[in-house]
């Protein structure tokens with residue numbers, strides 16, 4: 001196998017190639033003055049199965065991914081596997097209101113244009129992968145997160161809402177801690193409310209685990225509630241650190257530390273999911 005990294009996921013692609021003992025190829029990507037994307041792979045041929053690692057978020061990355069795949073096919077790639085570490089648009093898996101786009105399906109359809117396998121990490125609504133005709137893999141980051149926090153003195157792993165409880169439970173199991181969840185209601189894109197809940201957080205080191213941190217509103221509300229409940233320290237971790245606007249600064253004011261996996265590369269993406277992706281793709 002040959003692993004090609006796009007600009008969104010260069011480090012993760014290099015780690016993945018190492019894990020798979022595969023050749024790593026960096027796609028050359030630049031932008032024309034009008035913003036259009038230019039892609040070239042400087043190899044004579046790619047006569048092998050090719051893994052392309054590239055996010056589809058934000059939208060410009062999607063075009064880059066498609067062009068890299070086409071360039072690889074043009075050099076003779078036998079098959080393409082799309083590794084999309086953060087699957088954007090997966091929250092829009094229904095037409096919630098009449099007239100809306102079914103965005104998640106559009107994304108899945110596009111990824112099926114060139115690739116026969118699709119791998120992603122903690123897909124927000126994993127059911128969307130069923131629209132893909134080929135083989136799909138949804139990698140659970142809880143294992144890597146658990147490994148990272150082993151022996152870090154966490155007493156309680158907390159999910160901000162019930163939907164995130166399985167992830168918190170898996171992390172808690174890996175580090176031998178308790179787990180629980182808060183009860184979140186989203187009031188708008190940026191504002192959430194945590195219902196008062198009697199979580200036993202007094203004098204505990206608490207780790208809040210979520211799949212996505214976007215505006216940071218969810219984690220901020222959870223951290224504030226934990227402080228009211230007497231938590232000794234609060235650390236936040238997520239799989240996909242989008243950190244929209246000044247989310248990271250905002251969270252640094254209410255949490256002792258913030259971490260994410262490297263599905264989106266940023267200044268706190270210190271937890272690598274490459275070993276887990278490699279484990280699945282090897283089979």
Ligand code: R5P
Nearest residue numbers: 210212213214215216217218
């Ligand atoms: C929502 O269902 C997700 O699991 C996250 O909790 C949400 O996307 C976080 O968004 P924000 O950081 O903007 O509160």
